[in-house]
Amino acid sequence: MLNLRKSNPKSAIEELIRVVSKLRNPINGCPWDLKQNHTSLIPYAIEEAYEVCDAIRYGNDSDLIEELGDLLLQVVLHAQIANEEKRFCFDDIAQTAAEKMIRRHPHVFHKKREMKEEEIQHTWEEIKQLEKPMPDTNIPFSQGLIRKVRSQSALTSAIYISKKTSEKGLERHSLEEAWKSVEEDIKSCKNDLSGINNSEGNIGRLLLNIINIGIIKKLNPEEGLLKANKEFLCNLSYIEAKLNNTVASKLQIKNLWKEAKMNNMKDTASVNYLQT
Known part of the structure; x- marks a missing residue:
């Protein structure tokens, strides 16, 4: 049974910030923590995010509390590093997130009328575009996708590309055509294995077309x-x-x-x- 504490998020987060600051103390801090920078911490942010997902799928509340705490620790570490360099601090991160949510939810915080879910999603996307306009307003749709997916895994990127292409009305295939493409890609992969070619490209195209079928059928390939x-x-x-x-x-x-x-x-x- 969990020992539930009374909610006092301010004191709890202040304690975590104090702990991380102590770990990063140049005189008597932890050598490992002192060596870290934004770049070196990238693998840990990814690992902790996956462990949160694992706790949600297979764990209990104790597991989820621990893993969410580990993920929050990564945020505080990045904030501490930036604060030491007088760039920004944890309050900036939290305030930015709060302001963004208020801005993107006018139907909640500036309620004037009821909005349907589709309208809410459309408004969300419009506000996002206003927040982060492209440097070049004439940038091609494809370049926008490239910028969006460059930090994502190959599978996540493929799903996003397929979804956004479909939303834009630029689908490559109907369901029947997608199946034909899969059959062609399978033949190409067989030829690769037979020694005719030696390329990962055909396997990649096969995977992409299978993902496309999932998107067409409104399934989640992940x-x-x-x-x-x-x-x-x-x-x-x-x-x-x-x-x-x-x-x-x-x-x-x-x-x-x-x-x-x-x-x-x-x-x-x-x-x-x-x-x-």
């Missing part, structure tokens, strides 16, 4: 891949349990994969393999 990973690991766990550290032939392993697939299709609880 969640789909996550479910596929779960299924694979459930099957692997089943096989490991069956083998029990004994040696098996390739044919036996092949048959076990088939057996695992059939077993886990029937047993929806097999996903619990991944929650331990």
Whole structure:
């Protein structure tokens, strides 16, 4: 059972800021923390964000509190580094976020009339454009996408590109055409494996077209891949349990994969393999 504290966010965040300031004290601080800068902390921000996602999917409140705290720690570390260089501080970050939310939610903070969800989304996008206008108002749509996705993973980028292209009315394919493209890409990949070509490009195009099919069907490719990973690991766990550290032939392993697939299709609880 969690020991819930009375809500006093100001004192709690002030304590965290004080702790991080102490860690960064040049005289008696922590050598590791003192070595860090914005760039060196990038991997930790990414790692902590993923661990928050993991706690949401598989953890409990204690896990989520811990992981959200670790992510918040990254924000405070960046604020402390910037404050030492007299650039900005944590208050600037928090105030900027609060002002942005107020600005982007006129239907809440400057309520004049009821707005439908579609209108709210449209207003949100309009305000974003006013906040961060492109340096060149004539910048091509493609260049805007390039700037947006350059910090994202390949999968996240592909999903975003496909969605925004569709919203702009510039879809590359209908569903039928997308399936044909997938079939063509599979052939190209087979040729690659046969030694005719040696390129990652065909695999990339295949993945992009599969993602495009997901977007057309209003499915989330990220969640789909996550479910596929779960299924694979459930099957692997089943096989490991069956083998029990004994040696098996390739044919036996092949048959076990088939057996695992059939077993886990029937047993929806097999996903619990991944929650331990």
